[in-house]
Structures are given as C-alpha cells and as structure tokens.
Amino acid sequence: xxxxxxxxxxxxxxxxxxxxxxxxxxxxxxxxxxxxxxxxxxxxxxxxxxxxxxxxxxxxxxxxxxxxxxxxxxxxxxxxxxxxxxxxxxxxxxxxxxxxxxxxxxxxxxxxxxxxxxxxxxxxxxxxxxxxxxxxxxxxxxxxxxxxxxxxxxxxxxxxxxxxxxxxxxxxxxxxxxxxxxxxxxxxxxxxxxxxxxxxxxxxxxxxxxxxxxxxxxxxxxxxxxxxxxxxxxxxxxxxxxxxxxxxxxxxxxxxxxxxxxxx
Amino acid sequence: xxxxxxxxxxxxxxxxxxxxxxxxxxxxxxxxxxxxxxxxxxxxxxxxxxxxxxxxxxxxxxxxxxxxxxxxxxxxxxxxxxxxxxxxxxxxxxxxxxxxxxxxxxxxxxxxxxxxxxxxxxxxxxxxxxxxxxxxxxxxxxxxxxxxxxxxxxxxxxxxxxxxxxxxxxxxxxxxxxxxxxxxxxxxxxxxxxxxxxxxxxxxxxxxxxxxxxxxxxxxxxxxxxxxxxxxxxxxxxxxxxxxxxxxxxxxxxxxxxxxxxxxxxxxxxxxxxxxxxxxxxxxxxxxxxxxxxxxxxxxxxxxxxxxxxxxxxxxxxxxxxxxxxxxxxxxxxxxxxxxxxxxxxxxxxxxxxxxxxxxxxxxxxxxxxxxxxxxxxxxxxxxxxxxxx
Ligand SMILES: Cc1cc2nc3c(=O)[nH]c(=O)nc-3n(C[C@H](O)[C@H](O)[C@H](O)COP(=O)(O)OP(=O)(O)OC[C@H]3O[C@@H](n4cnc5c(N)ncnc54)[C@H](O)[C@@H]3O)c2cc1C
Ligand SMILES: Cc1cc2nc3c(=O)[nH]c(=O)nc-3n(C[C@H](O)[C@H](O)[C@H](O)COP(=O)(O)OP(=O)(O)OC[C@H]3O[C@@H](n4cnc5c(N)ncnc54)[C@H](O)[C@@H]3O)c2cc1C
Numbered sequence: 001x002x003x004x005x006x007x008x009x010x011x012x013x014x015x016x017x018x019x020x021x022x023x024x025x026x027x028x029x030x031x032x033x034x035x036x037x038x039x040x041x042x043x044x045x046x047x048x049x050x051x052x053x054x055x056x057x058x059x060x061x062x063x064x065x066x067x068x069x070x071x072x073x074x075x076x077x078x079x080x081x082x083x084x085x086x087x088x089x090x091x092x093x094x095x096x097x098x099x100x101x102x103x104x105x106x107x108x109x110x111x112x113x114x115x116x117x118x119x120x121x122x123x124x125x126x127x128x129x130x131x132x133x134x135x136x137x138x139x140x141x142x143x144x145x146x147x148x149x150x151x152x153x154x155x156x157x158x159x160x161x162x163x164x165x166x167x168x169x170x171x172x173x174x175x176x177x178x179x180x181x182x183x184x185x186x187x188x189x190x191x192x193x194x195x196x197x198x199x200x201x202x203x204x205x206x207x208x209x210x211x212x213x214x215x216x217x218x219x220x221x222x223x224x225x226x227x228x229x230x231x232x233x234x235x236x237x238x239x240x241x242x243x244x245x246x247x248x249x250x251x252x253x254x255x256x257x258x259x260x261x262x263x264x
Numbered sequence: 265x266x267x268x269x270x271x272x273x274x275x276x277x278x279x280x281x282x283x284x285x286x287x288x289x290x291x292x293x294x295x296x297x298x299x300x301x302x303x304x305x306x307x308x309x310x311x312x313x314x315x316x317x318x319x320x321x322x323x324x325x326x327x328x329x330x331x332x333x334x335x336x337x338x339x340x341x342x343x344x345x346x347x348x349x350x351x352x353x354x355x356x357x358x359x360x361x362x363x364x365x366x367x368x369x370x371x372x373x374x375x376x377x378x379x380x381x382x383x384x385x386x387x388x389x390x391x392x393x394x395x396x397x398x399x400x401x402x403x404x405x406x407x408x409x410x411x412x413x414x415x416x417x418x419x420x421x422x423x424x425x426x427x428x429x430x431x432x433x434x435x436x437x438x439x440x441x442x443x444x445x446x447x448x449x450x451x452x453x454x455x456x457x458x459x460x461x462x463x464x465x466x467x468x469x470x471x472x473x474x475x476x477x478x479x480x481x482x483x484x485x486x487x488x489x490x491x492x493x494x495x496x497x498x499x500x501x502x503x504x505x506x507x508x509x510x511x512x513x514x515x516x517x518x519x520x521x522x523x524x525x526x527x528x529x530x531x532x533x534x535x536x537x538x539x540x541x542x543x544x545x546x547x548x549x550x551x552x553x554x555x556x557x558x559x560x561x562x563x564x565x566x567x568x569x570x571x572x573x574x575x576x577x578x579x580x581x582x583x584x585x586x587x588x589x590x591x592x593x594x595x596x597x598x599x600x601x602x603x604x605x606x607x608x609x610x611x612x613x614x615x616x617x618x619x620x621x622x623x624x625x626x627x628x629x630x631x632x633x634x635x636x637x638x639x640x641x642x643x644x645x646x647x648x649x650x651x652x653x654x
Contacts (some may be wrong), residue, residue, distance in 0.1 A: 012552070031551045061517055075580075187579025190565040197558045243433045 001054035001150065003045045004105050005078065006132070009062050032065070034072045037117025037183035041178050044188065046077035046149055052150060055079045057108060061089055061100050067201055074196035075188030080109060085224040086205040091218030093225075094123075100216055103209045105136070109137035111173060113155065118177040120144045129177035130204035141168055145182045150191040150241040167178050265291045270631060271453050271463035272296040273477055274438045276307040277416050278609050279469030279618040280423035285628035287430035292632055294432040295461060296424065297437035297453065301419030305547070306471050306601055307616070309492065309586035311519055311528055312414040313355040314618050316379055317370025317406060318512045319363065320532065321615050326373050328639065331622040336414050339422055346422040348415025352520060354510040355394055356406040357571065358383075361515065367406035374408050381408040394509060396499070413510055413519050416617045443481040443606070450481060450606035465631055467607045470585040473546040474597075474610040481606050482511025486648055488543045489587035489596065490534040490616070493556040494566060497525040497578035516567050524581055527564060529613025532586055547587050555585035588613045591648060598643045599636075607631065608645050 010176060011032040045056045056109060058073035060066045061084040070081035084104050092100065105111060116138070119126035126142075133140035143160040148167075150156075156169040170176075188196070206216060240247045270286055272279045275298030286292045286596045298304075321329055340347045358364045366384060374381035384390055385404035390397070394409065423433050436453070442454035443466060452462040468485070470477040478485030508520040518527040536542045540559060561580075568576045590613040591597055597611035609627055612619055626637040 030553060033554075129311055187581060189577060189579060190561060190568065191563050192559075194565060197561070239437060241437050243437060244428065 001048055001052040001112045002110065003048060003054065003056050004108070004114045005041050005045045005056060005058050005073065006114065006128070007042070007058050007060050007069050007073050008035040008117070009033070009060060009066040010035045010120055010122045027157050029143070032068065034069045035117050035120045035122075037119060037121075037178065037180035038069075038073075040180060040182050041115040041117050042073055042076045042078065043145075043183045043185040044176075044178055045113075047151070047183075048113070048147065049077075054112070056072060057082065057111075059101060059104055059108075061092070061097060063090075063103070064203075070201055071196050072188070072198075072201055074201075075193045076186055077192065081199070081201050083201050083203045083249065084201050084209075086207075087214075088206045088213060089217050091221060091224075092216065093221035093223035094125050094127040094131055094222040095111070095222055096216055096218075098128050098135055098177035099220065100127070100209065100211065101132050101213055102135035104204050105211060107204065113172060114138075114175045116175065116177050118179045124137055126177070129175055136173070137221070138173050138175055139170045140177070142177045144176050146180045153180045190229050207237065267293040268290050268465065268576060268632060269293045269463045270295070270465045270466045270467060271461055272469055273453065274298065274305070274469035274471065274473070275300075275302040275424060275434065275436065276308075276469065276471055276588075277303070277419065277420050277423075277616050277620045278551060278612060278624070279467075280420040280427065281624040282467060282469060282609050282627060283427040283432050283434070284423040284430075285621075285624040286631065287427040288433040288633040289628065292628075294427065295463070296427070296432065296434045297438050297440050297455060298434070298436045299328075299456075302424045303417035303436070305473075306492075306586055306588065307416035307420055309494070309584055310416040310617055311517070311518065311526055312348070312416045312419075312617050313354070313393065313493070313510050314409045314411065314414055315356075315389070315510055315512070316374040316377075316623055317367065318354065318356050319366045319370075319514070320530065322619060323366065323369050323373065325619075325639075326370075328622040329618055330373075330377055331409060331621065331625065336419060337525055339419065343422070346418060349416075350412045350419040350520070351407060351410065352412040352471045352507050352509045353407065353409040354411050354512065355390070355529045356512045357397065358403045358405055359401070359514060361403070364403055371406050371408070379408060379410045379432070379581070381406070394511060395506075397511070398570070398574050401570070407509075411510070414578060414617060419617070438513060439482070440477070445481055445603060445606070447477060449604040454534040463605075465605050465607055467609055467627075467631070469609045471610055471612065471616070472589040474589060474608070476546075478491075478608075481505075481603050483601055483603055483606065485597070485608065485610065487563045487591055487611050489538050489545050489547070489588040490531060490536070490544045490590050490613070491540075491557070492531070492586040492588050493583065494526060494528040494586070495536065495561075495562045495583045496581040497527060497575055498523070498581050499525055500577045501577055513567070516564070520574070525575065525578070527575075528592060529632070532591070532594065534588075534590070536590065536592060542590070545587060550587065553582055553584050556583045590614075593647075596643045597645045597648070598623055599630065599640055599645055601645055602649065 056078045058078040058081040116129040144157045146158045148156045158165045283296045286294045336347045340349045371381040373627040387399040440453045440455045444452040474485040511518045532540045591611045
C-alpha cells in the first residue's frame with residue numbers, strides 16, 4: 001500500500017518575543033514546526049505500512065526552509081520526502097495549494113491513499129485535503145479518528161460526526177484527513193533521526209510540474225487573505241512592575257479608578 | 265550609617281544569589297533589574313546538578329561545591345519545594361585511571377563532610393544501581409546517594425524573594441539599556457522605561473548577555489558562548505521504575521526529568537576554537553526549544569552505543585539549545601574591572617548553579633567590606649586584563 005502524506009510547516013505559536021526597546025514583535029526568532037495534525041497523519045500512514053507493506057512518501061509545499069518538516073516526517077518513518085518549492089507558488093490559497101499538491105503526487109507516482117491533517121494550526125481552513133481529492137478525482141473521508149481496516153480495495157474508518165462517530169468506507173485510491181490527537185505519534189529515535197538528516201530530499205519546482213503560471217501561487221488563488229488581526233479585546237491584562245509598595249500603590253489606584261467609574 | 269547603593273543587572277542565579285548575599289549587610293541598598301522574569305535565562309535551561317563530586321569543577325574548589333550544595337539544602341529545609349531538589353544521587357563512571365583518582369578524592373571529600381559516598385568496582389552492583397549502562401568498559405563508578413539535581417529557576421526566585429524580604433528591590437520586565445559612566449566611574453543605569461537609577465556600584469550578572477551589557481559600559485567582556493545542546497529522551501519502556509541517578513561520563517551527563525532523561529554534553533568537553541562548539545552569538549535569538557545541531561545527535565548516539573546501550577533505542581522527545589558564558593580558561597569572571605564601580609559576576613559557564621552561592625558570598629563581602637578572598641583572587645577578572653583577544 002503506497003501512501004502519500006501531505007505535511008505543512010507551521011509557526012510555533014507561543015514563540016513570540018518582544019523587542020525590549022521598541023516593544024515590537026521580534027519575528028526573526030519565530031520558530032516553525034510540523035503541523036501537529038500532520039504528525040497524526042504520519043503515524044496512521046506508518047502504522048498502515050507496517051500492516052500492509054508499501055511506502056510512505058511525505059510532500060510539502062513551502063519555502064526551502066520547509067525541508068525541516070520533511071526531515072521530521074522522515075525521522076518518524078516516511079521512506080522518502082519531496083519538497084515542492086518555487087517562488088511562483090508563493091501566496092497560494094487553498095485551491096492553488098491543493099492543485100500543486102495534486103500535480104506533485106501525480107508526478108511522483110501511483111498512490112493508493114493520501115493522508116493529510118484535518119487542519120493546519122495556522123491557516124486552519126481544513127480545505128486542502130478535500131480539495132486535493134477533487135483535483136485527483138478521488139473520494140475522501142474527513143476528520144478520521146481511526147482507520148479500522150483495509151480490505152478488497154476499500155478502507156473502513158471511524159470519523160467524527162456531530163457529537164459521535166460515523167463508520168464509513170471509501171474505495172481506494174482515496175484521500176483521508178485525520179484529526180489532531182487521533183493517535184500517539186511515534187517519536188524519532190537516534191537512528192531514524194540520523195538517517196533522516198542525511199537523506200537527500202528532491203525538490204519539485206514548477207518546471208517539473210509544468211502548471212500554467214496563472215494556476216499557481218497568488219495568480220492561481222481565487223481567495224486572497226487581505227488582513228489578519230486579533231479580535232478586539234475589551235478586557236486587557238496589565239502587568240504591574242516595581243517594588244511591592246509600588247505595585248500595591250498601582251493596584252490601589254486601579255481600584256480607585258474602577259470604583260470612580262462604577263459610581264459615576 | 266551611610267548606605268552603599270548596588271545595582272544588579274540580571275536576575276538569573278548569579279544576580280539573585282548576589283542580591284541575597286548583599287541584602288544580608290545592613291548598609292546595603294540593593295536593586296536588581298531583570299529584563300524578563302527571574303531565572304528565565306540560561307538558568308531556566310540548566311540541568312541544575314549540584315553533585316557532591318565529579319570532575320566538572322576541580323576538587324580544588326571543593327568548598328565552593330559544598331557551600332552551594334548546603335545552601336540549597338538549607339533553603340529546601342526552610343521551605344519544601346523552594347529549590348526543586350530531587351535527591352537521586354550521582355553515579356560517575358570511571359573511564360580511566362585519571363578519572364579514578366579524581367573520583368576517589370571527591371568521594372573522600374564527600375565522606376569527610378559527613379555524606380555517604382563510595383567508589384564501587386563490583387560491576388554487578390553498578391548494574392543494580394543503573395541497569396542501562398555498559399559496565400564492561402569502565403573501571404568502576406563513584407556513587408554518592410545524598411545529592412542530585414535542583415531547579416535553578418526556583419532557586420533564583422527563592423533568592424529574589426529572600427532578598428526582597430531583607431529590603432532589596434527587584435524589578436522584572438525591566439531591561440537596562442544604558443550604563444551611566446561618568447569620569448571613568450559607573451554611576452548608575454537607565455532602564456527601557458527611561459528611568460535613571462544612581463548607584464555606587466553596578467554589577468553585571470547577565471551571563472551570556474555580558475558582552476552586550478559590558479559594551480554599554482565601554483568594556484569588552486571576554487566571554488565566549490559554548491553551545492549547551494540538551495536532549496530529552498524517552499527511554500525504551502517509557503517508564504523508569506527505579507531512581508535514575510545523575511549519571512556522569514567525561515563527555516556527557518544525564519539525569520531524570522519525570523519519566524524522561526535529560527542528556528547534555530559536558531561543558532569541559534567544549535572547544536572554544538571549534539565553531540561547532542563555540543562562538544559569540546545573540547542569546548535573545550535562542551529559540552525556546554529546538555535549535556540543536558545535527559552532529560550532536562550523532563555524537564550522543566555514539567556515546568549511548570558505547571556507554572549507555574540501554575538508551576540507544578530511546579525516543580527523542582524534544583531538545584533545546586542554550587549558551588554557556590565561558591571565558592577562555594573556563595573559570596568565572598568576578599570582581600573589579602578597569603571601570604571604577606563596574607563589577608562583574610559572570611562567566612559561570614557550566615557550573616553557575618554550583619558556584620553562585622559561594623562566589624556571591626565572597627563577592628558581597630568584597631563589595632560591602634572591600635575584603636577579598638582566595639576564591640575571588642582565583643576568579644578575578646583582573647587575571648585576564650590585557651591578555652584577551654576578541
Ligand atoms: C490566518 C490565515 C487564514 C487563511 N485563510 C484562508 C482562507 O480563508 N481561504 C484560503 O483559500 N486560504 C486561506 N489562507 C491561506 C492558506 O493557509 C494556505 O492556502 C495554505 O497553504 C493551506 O491552507 P490551510 O493552512 O488552511 O490548510 P488546511 O486545509 O487547514 O490544512 C489541512 C492539511 O492539508 C495539508 N496541507 C496544507 N497546506 C499544505 C502545504 N503547503 N503543503 C503540504 N500539505 C499541506 C496538511 O496535511 C494539513 O494538515 C489563510 C492563511 C492564513 C495564515
Ligand atoms: C543545558 C545546561 C545545563 C547546565 N547544567 C548545569 C549543572 O548541572 N550544574 C550547574 O551548576 N550549572 C549548570 N549549567 C550552567 C548554569 O545553568 C549557568 O552557569 C547559570 O545558569 C548562569 O546563570 P547567570 O545568572 O550567570 O545567567 P542567566 O541565567 O542567563 O541570567 C542572566 C539574566 O540577565 C538578564 N539580562 C540580560 N541582559 C539584561 C539587561 N540588559 N537588563 C536586565 N536584565 C538582563 C537575562 O534575561 C537573564 O535572566 C548548565 C547550563 C546549561 C545551559
């Protein structure tokens with residue numbers, strides 16, 4: 001059973017440091033990691049390979065630094081990995097992302113199954129998996145919690161459904177998206193990490209894929225993210241600093257202010 | 265009584281231990297500035313081992329080690345949990361006759377101070393204490409049962425609290441952005457908020473940041489950063505059903521962290537001229553986790569194969585990178601500088617948790633009374649004046 005797993009490199013959300021002088025966010029310290037649900041996708045794929053043989057190939061579309069996510073996938077047990085990278089792919093929405101992923105899978109070879117995470121921790125649209133299925137013209141099953149069996153060309157699994165579960169089967173080849181936390185992803189070991197670090201990772205650019213320039217990246221994206229912002233918070237935490245006396249004074253002033261507001 | 269105003273920059277183990285020891289003097293007026301939270305720098309990434317013996321600090325500085333250990337024990341006795349002490353004991357693998365001599369001396373010193381300690385050559389017994397190690401290629405192992413590891417961040421916070429109880433002032437989230445030097449003398453500091461604080465002495469306790477802090481005063485602080493790359497391993501079987509002692513080999517050491525094992529290259533194995541080991545970087549750019557080098561995994565793998573085969577099949581849970589601040593001779597940088605009133609308490613390298621109590625005790629005495637000690641003479645910044653290339 002040959003399985004493709006699509007993985008995305010996402011920012012580590014809690015790593016935002018603040019420039020002590022300008023109080024602006026320091027972006028160059030932003031770390032990235034493998035999208036958490038994609039580790040679950042890899043675990044499902046590697047477990048299936050252990051049961052049914054075959055190969056697990058990891059794909060990511062992103063900047064050259066996204067290779068790190070592929071090394072993590074290799075260390076978890078993927079047999080090979082492909083980096084899909086081209087300036088022309090930048091600014092892709094979910095449609096352009098899924099189109100490029102689909103073309104890359106076709107170019108690589110024949111797969112019985114594609115597994116993706118059910119959503120990324122940054123964009124979090126949850127659209128890439130199903131769109132990929134559309135581009136491949138395959139059936140799909142989303143938010144799968146457990147793969148129960150693969151027999152006579154069909155895969156049966158449990159998926160999240162309303163407040164419970166739904167048992168469903170798809171004809172292979174198919175696309176599955178798996179939920180974050182549906183399994184316990186295996187840890188890399190010394191040996192698997194060392195061989196992952198040494199493995200060569202081929203890169204696909206649009207030269208290899210041959211998609212029309214208008215179909216990829218920003219140009220191929222009907223959706224454009226214009227702005228991202230946090231909801232306006234009406235209650236804000238304020239950090240009081242100083243000596244205990246100074247802090248006590250500040251607390252008192254805040255209480256007085258609040259009381260004044262409430263009374264008048 | 266005229267008060268001596270001392271400003272401390274940095275709230276790691278160095279700054280807080282010094283702040284506490286200074287606050288014991290009636291005529292000290294101590295103010296500590298920490299740009300982030302107390303104990304959140306190198307101290308937070310430390311292994312915190314304070315063992316009664318091993319070769320990380322020469323036996324010559326035994327008193328330093330003992331004072332550190334007993335200061336923390338006392339702190340823990342006064343308030344349970346205030347130091348995060350985990351009494352696991354320490355096992356030091358003896359890999360050569362040279363190590364054997366060091367270990368035997370260390371064990372003798374530990375016993376003289378009233379602690380349990382023995383040099384074990386019975387391989388079966390060693391295997392009972394730690395089943396994961398290979399006993400074939402060691403001569404024996406030194407074992408002390410009364411020590412273990414501490415939590416540097418907890419200790420720093422306890423010191424800061426004790427210092428405040430004695431009238432000291434602690435500002436957190438308050439970066440020092442300028443050191444005021446007038447007429448060749450350090451006269452105070454300016455914080456990011458724009459406030460000016462005047463002092464009679466300013467002490468740089470910023471560890472790996474000292475190069476930057478020193479520059480503010482016009483001083484070249486000769487420290488290098490050695491990479492402290494640490495890994496958390498999940499041992500095969502996932503649960504440790506025995507007490508995993510602090511395990512020391514010349515090239516690395518390991519200790520338990522819950523059900524995981526924390527493992528790190530030993531600081532004395534670092535080569536300041538090897539760019540894979542050392543350099544001068546910006547500690548503000550250190551990632552919270554990760555950031556370790558690929559070569560380091562191979563290094564650990566080889567070490568595990570050779571020495572701790574029981575950990576070879578471990579899962580790699582996570583890792584982190586930190587910088588140890590090391591002068592070229594791997595000894596701390598304490599005391600006066602060419603800038604009058606500007607004092608250093610930095611360069612603690614891989615032993616800051618062990619060394620900070622004794623070094624701070626002596627430095628506080630020097631600052632408040634002008635009296636030096638043999639330790640301060642040994643670790644004086646003066647030893648390096650004019651000798652450094654940067
Ligand atoms: C805050 C934010 C909001 C956005 N909103 C939208 C939007 O509303 N509509 C829109 O079209 N685009 C949107 N985008 C852009 C979108 O993130 C990108 O198109 C992205 O490449 C895929 O979408 P996603 O992260 O939502 O993936 P999801 O569909 O949430 O990801 C599901 C799975 O698809 C796979 N996958 C996703 N991206 C890749 C990749 N690059 N390489 C390999 N596998 C991948 C992974 O397995 C992942 O777990 C947004 C981006 C951000 C940062
Ligand atoms: C992985 C690892 C394992 C270790 N294991 C051990 C061990 O087992 N035993 C042992 O004894 N030692 C060990 N060490 C060494 C020990 O942790 C260090 O020597 C010690 O923590 C250094 O403390 P410090 O206070 O000098 O520096 P830090 O803890 O780095 O403190 C410096 C502080 O200064 C602050 N600061 C910087 N610039 C400014 C500014 N401009 N204004 C205000 N504040 C500022 C920083 O925010 C920081 O909190 C280990 C270290 C590492 C990295």
